[in-house]
Amino acid sequence: MTATTQPILTNSIKTAGITIPAVLQYFETLNAGDFEATANLFADDGVLHAPFEEPIIGSISIATYLKKEARGMQLEPQECVSQILEDDQVEVQVSGRVQTSAFGVNVGWLFLLNSEQQILSVTVKLLASPQELLNLRSQKKLDV
Secondary structure, three states, rough: EEEEEEOOOOOOHOOOOOOHHHHHHHHHHHHHHHHHHHOEEEEEEEEOOOOOOEEOOHHHHHHOOOOOHHHEEEEEEEEEEEEEEOOOOOEEEEEEEOOOOEEEEEEEEEEEEEEOOOOEEEEEEOOOOHHHHHHHHHHHHHHH
């Protein structure tokens, strides 16, 4: 296994140090609000594991979810660590922040890519205190 750590400049994802095209495009397309393009980065049976949600499987379901839940979000990756796994899959861990009009929160993303560089899964973890998580959950219920 090979592991690399790359610092990321938060003001430009293009120079962020993320070298895997699918991961870079994930952040760029989400920030641009192009949720169809984001969903198309996933393998046919790709999975998005979003906070407080059941797994979202397949590009159509992922695009539908993102259109509803990710509007107005700006993802700010700050640090990236990647490693090649034994079966030619790539694991990429990114830490950073998500900013919305209502709040900002520290977030971790764990990507798993197949040998064709398609996203098999993305797990989004909120890196917040228990009280911050309760506040976010309460805010989400108010938005519904």
